[in-house]
Amino acid sequence: MTAALRVESPGLLTTIQDLGRPNAMSAGVSRGGAMDRFAHSAANLMVGNDAGVATLECTLRGPHLVAERACLLAITGGDLDPSINGRPAPQWAGFFMSEGDHLTFDARRAGARTYIAIAGGVVGDRWLGSASTNLMASRGGMHGRALASGDMIQAGDPTEGPVVSGRHLDEGLRPAYGDQLLHVIAGPHLKRLSATGRSLLFDSAFEVGIDANRMGYRLNGPVLDAAGEELLSFGLTAGALQLPGGGRPILLMADCQTAGGYPVIATVVSAALPIAAQLAPGDELRFAETDLEGALRMRRQTRAALDSLRG
């Protein structure tokens, strides 16, 4: 393990994330982990890592990083306009940085979250089986907090075998980020919506509200009225679309609470969560209903795309 990158400036919110800590949910600790698991995993595979080791998740405005030594990197996910020493950096492909090179980002061009993988994997504090940063508990990753100027990013030793750059993923194999269409499966409480409410859910555009973070997104759009008695709290999952009393849905994301009692009218399928992760406040989105079979078909496609990066 050696220092790979120095943080010159941290960007808006850059955290260390892996695939999260599912075993902590029974203690009320959110699963956490990368919001866009596809981009996270793809970046790792492009530099020869296991898909699950930690990367840097950069939100809306990227950091300024300086290479402390030569290293193999990959940048995936949203396009925050990365440059190496002022020249456009490759995206969705592995590339080398030399000692002293500067990686900077400019204005957001598409998406919301960029992932930076380093050969050998980003090293962070492990907490309950994961290096993911949990900001609420102030644990994991970079001492439980977002990156700050002056931090040193440590990376593990690259896996054995030739370290090669140039592994890349064609746009056709990535999730349909630009569509901003989220496929959902009917939630346990969809029937609480009237016929009108149901058609509003599937025929209207919603907008990601200003209250959007790693825990979830409040959505602006038509008010949906749900009928029925109060529910007993039950275990939740990322992707669940909750409907509080006011009728404005909340899309739960990676750091969501582990239990809640609001009706869940729909759940975004696992293969569409990366698309949701790339939405920023002000972005529009729509919901389309699918079934388990449709969800699994999409999931197999994303797995096949990741498998094309292995070996």
Added chain:
Amino acid sequence: MPAPRSTTRVRIRPLGDTALLAELGTRLDTALNTRAIALAAALKKRRDVNQAIAAYASVTVHFDPEHTTFEALGAAVKRLAAKRPPMAEPGRLHRIPVVYDGPDLEVVAAAVRLSRQQIVEIHSRPIYRVFLVGFVPGWGYLGPLPEELAVPRRAEPRTLVPAGSVAIAGRQTGIYPLPSPGGWHLIGRTSVKLFLPDSDPPCLFRSGDRVKFFAVPA
């Protein structure tokens, strides 16, 4: 072998393609909660289950659709739920000292038409059950709170409730483990730490535990 209970009815519905919600009932009820905890424990032993989270009267099961299907897991859940649950072990008992000087004591006293002293006596009388650990790290939903103290949540939630605040809402009581927003009525505070980030599991309470509050001077 005891016959399976014919009365068992479990509702199983998908929560996306990687989780399902198995509901044993819809009431706040100790027997239902005992069954939910036993069902989650049995499900956690299965190799095709990533995680099973017991709640009041339901279990949320997380699975990998590469290793099983919603239908196969749903059938397994029904089979396991039909078994007579093992004798519920009495959960660990936690005795929690409380300074009953919360900022909402007066409001609650007026709403339920009792004196502050009566509220303290009634709140610290029962042995509560931890129905569910969740929401935020270390939070336990405790109950049932005696009917005399049942008040709806505050109309305006507080933006910041201090850690250690002892609170009530409806037929429930609880302790805020971390500074967080909250809509429950604050009736006291405790020095006991609920969230133990350096332990595993990182919390004092587990589902099925018992909790007894006792009043201490400020």
